[in-house]
Amino acid sequence: MTGGIEIGKEEQVTLDLLKKKMDDFAKERDWERFHSPRNLLLALVGEVGELSEIFQWKGEVPKGLPDWKEEEKQHLGEELSDVLLYLVRLSDMCGVDLGKAALRKVELNAIKYPINPTISSSNKNNNVTEDGGSEN
Ligand SMILES: Nc1ccn([C@H]2C[C@H](O)[C@@H](COP(=O)(O)OP(=O)(O)OP(=O)(O)O)O2)c(=O)n1
Numbered sequence: 001m002t003g004g005i006e007i008g009k010e011e012q013v014t015l016d017l018l019k020k021k022m023d024d025f026a027k028e029r030d031w032e033r034f035h036s037p038r039n040l041l042l043a044l045v046g047e048v049g050e051l052s053e054i055f056q057w058k059g060e061v062p063k064g065l066p067d068w069k070e071e072e073k074q075h076l077g078e079e080l081s082d083v084l085l086y087l088v089r090l091s092d093m094c095g096v097d098l099g100k101a102a103l104r105k106v107e108l109n110a111i112k113y114p115i116n117p118t119i120s121s122s123n124k125n126n127n128v129t130e131d132g133g134s135e136n
Contacts, residue, residue: 015088015099022089037093044086051079 011017026032054076055061065073091098 018085018088019092022085023092026089035089035093037090040086040090040093044083044090047079047082047086051076051083054079 026035054072061068065076068076088098091101
């Protein structure tokens, strides 16, 4: 049980499963007509705003969020999920295989940003600037 909601223990979470769940959710409510690409994109952006609000004015927070209360982390999980679910649904309604597209993009990223052989594995993060951008 998580927050009073039962989660199938044996269920493997995949993008396909989330896609199917969103499809069922929309069909069961006759909401398919509302799930147009533009509506979904606006809903996605709205949820990104809600996610941003959680971090707003907090300053930088340490990885793992060690000082956050359980309720705050649960709220964060909910907003992250809203973003993911709308992204999955938007991709589906645009006829894009998100899993395949993302895997291809990871490969394109690796070609665009080759590993610098002079950087050892222990300090390979040192070529990343404070804003997360690569210096190369
Ligand atoms: N037309 C809709 C409305 C909702 N949802 C689903 C996808 C999201 O996961 C979640 C969004 O629901 P809300 O719009 O109620 O947003 P929140 O859950 O963030 O609630 P609130 O904005 O009150 O915090 O529900 C959907 O698929 N299609």
